[in-house]
Amino acid sequence: MEAEDFDLNDFLPYLLNQAAEANGRAFQKIYKDRYGMLRTEWRVLCHLGQFGPMTAREIVEAAQSHKTKISRAVAALEQKRFLLRETLDSDRRSAKLQLSPAGQRAYADLAGIARDYDAQVMGQLDPAAAKALKDALRHLARGKR
Amino acid sequence: MEAEDFDLNDFLPYLLNQAAEANGRAFQKIYKDRYGMLRTEWRVLCHLGQFGPMTAREIVEAAQSHKTKISRAVAALEQKRFLLRETLDSDRRSAKLQLSPAGQRAYADLAGIARDYDAQVMGQLDPAAAKALKDALRHLARGKR
DNA sequence: CCTTGTTAGTTACATTTTCAACTATTACCG
DNA sequence: CGGTAATAGTTGAAAATGTAACTAACAAGG
Numbered sequence: 001m002e003a004e005d006f007d008l009n010d011f012l013p014y015l016l017n018q019a020a021e022a023n024g025r026a027f028q029k030i031y032k033d034r035y036g037m038l039r040t041e042w043r044v045l046c047h048l049g050q051f052g053p054m055t056a057r058e059i060v061e062a063a064q065s066h067k068t069k070i071s072r073a074v075a076a077l078e079q080k081r082f083l084l085r086e087t088l089d090s091d092r093r094s095a096k097l098q099l100s101p102a103g104q105r106a107y108a109d110l111a112g113i114a115r116d117y118d119a120q121v122m123g124q125l126d127p128a129a130a131k132a133l134k135d136a137l138r139h140l141a142r143g144k145r
Numbered sequence: 146m147e148a149e150d151f152d153l154n155d156f157l158p159y160l161l162n163q164a165a166e167a168n169g170r171a172f173q174k175i176y177k178d179r180y181g182m183l184r185t186e187w188r189v190l191c192h193l194g195q196f197g198p199m200t201a202r203e204i205v206e207a208a209q210s211h212k213t214k215i216s217r218a219v220a221a222l223e224q225k226r227f228l229l230r231e232t233l234d235s236d237r238r239s240a241k242l243q244l245s246p247a248g249q250r251a252y253a254d255l256a257g258i259a260r261d262y263d264a265q266v267m268g269q270l271d272p273a274a275a276k277a278l279k280d281a282l283r284h285l286a287r288g289k290r
Numbered sequence: 291c292c293t294t295g296t297t298a299g300t301t302a303c304a305t306t307t308t309c310a311a312c313t314a315t316t317a318c319c320g
Numbered sequence: 321c322g323g324t325a326a327t328a329g330t331t332g333a334a335a336a337t338g339t340a341a342c343t344a345a346c347a348a349g350g
Contacts, residue, residue: 006259011263013262016161016164019285022286064163067300071301091345094297095298112151114151129277133281138164139269140164140168185307205328216330236316
């Protein structure tokens, strides 16, 4: 329990951060340069492209992200004409959000690149370790918010 | 290579981010509430506590962090009296940075908590998976900046 | 219906991060 | 040496994020 036993390079939050940052940068450059998107915008695009129309609240839950972030990302995507919103009759506070054709094209483009990127990075790891890694990450990402 | 094959919940940068955020929050609260530190400040404290006196540039390299972030964190730690700076005779642009006694106490305190926290989280994982996880993270964190 | 409470989403403001100069010092090279 | 280039670190403005308060719509109980 002494501080001497502590090793920063073995501290999980630090490792996760370093890995996330190092890893995110390359891909971030792509959606930024190509579509002028921020990370949260890419995430919203991604959720809608993958799961179909959703409300903002559903995206908040799925992405485990703060509602102001989602709100702003939705507004930005709408302004860029990647997204359409349609107020729900059943609850006029919410809107059904879905990708425009341009949004779908952007999603298809980026998803393809993401897939390749993921395959390339994961390919550097031993297959068993690769699977274990993602399982562990999914476990760590769950439930502590 | 089609977008349909892409699964966000299997995309490494996304998983890394989710895991890092979920995981970082809990510990962040501690150094923030207890010492009013920001994450970069905690990191600088940590580097100095662990590796002894360094220059700002060395911290930048070790932490793979931007120099303005480090510069401001150093200034903040100095103001909080956790850190002492001493201009180098060999190169008067740089300074030797080291923790004050108060800084060392804060480090010892936080390092102990960090160690426990890490053990607790890692303990939830299968031992083999736990080791594989950190190895993989170290691999991913390397070299891509 | 009318009051009270809750929820979806937005907006305003403060904090933090990033980006682009800028200063001071050192290194290199004719 | 003297001038140009490179490096350590800082600063100011712009962008992004987080926090809190807000609006609008719904829900439920009397």
